[in-house]
Amino acid sequence: MVDKKASIDHDICYGCGECPTVCPVRAINVQWDTDEDIFIEKMAEFAYGAVENKQNKVGYITFVMNVTPLCDCVPWSGRPIANDIGILASKDPVALEQACYDLVCKEMGHDVFKHAHPKINATRVIDYAYEMGMGNKDYELIKL
Known part of the structure; x- marks a missing residue:
């Protein structure tokens, strides 16, 4: 107070x-x-802090559905900006994020994230997580 x-x-x-x-x-x-890059880098650092001592003990699952322009944790996040892609899983969070990003852009025919937020580097969180050693950006898609 x-x-x-x-x-x-x-x-x-x-x-x-x-x-x-x-x-x-x-x-x-x-x-x-705040500066967008600093905010994005903080998000990556918080994620890394949660798992840095859990290598090979954590799996990651992302539901690429109802992708909204703002965080879907708030009720004003907006209408979906991309078609539903499906469910992706990986032991590498950076590769998973890169795959999700690539698949959404491919499905929609353009970078919907850059379109929704033109002043923000949409891949900065992936790049920064990679730079911190959280994972790799290379991935192999295996459809089930």
């Missing part, structure tokens, strides 16, 4: 964005006006 108003303590905030979703009266707003 600052001046009897709800506020975010930036010394302990790690940027998850949950404040507005859990506050019953919407008293807290997140400052989304």
Whole structure:
């Protein structure tokens, strides 16, 4: 609380964005006006932190369905911008993300992510995760 108003303590905030979703009266707003690359890199770092000590103990599954222009964790995420592709799985999260991205762009005939967010490098999270050593961008599709 600052001046009897709800506020975010930036010394302990790690940027998850949950404040507005859990506050019953919407008293807290997140400052989304950060540099896009820094925000994207933070997402990759948080993901890496969750699994860095779990090599060969984690599998990843992505449902490439109802792909929306904004995070589908919020009710205002918008209508789907891509056709349903299916379900993909991998032991490598970077390869999985690269495959999902490639398949959506191929299916739609263009980069729907770049179209929805022209100022954002749509592959930065994949590139950064690769740079951190989280996985490889190469993949082999095996249809079942």
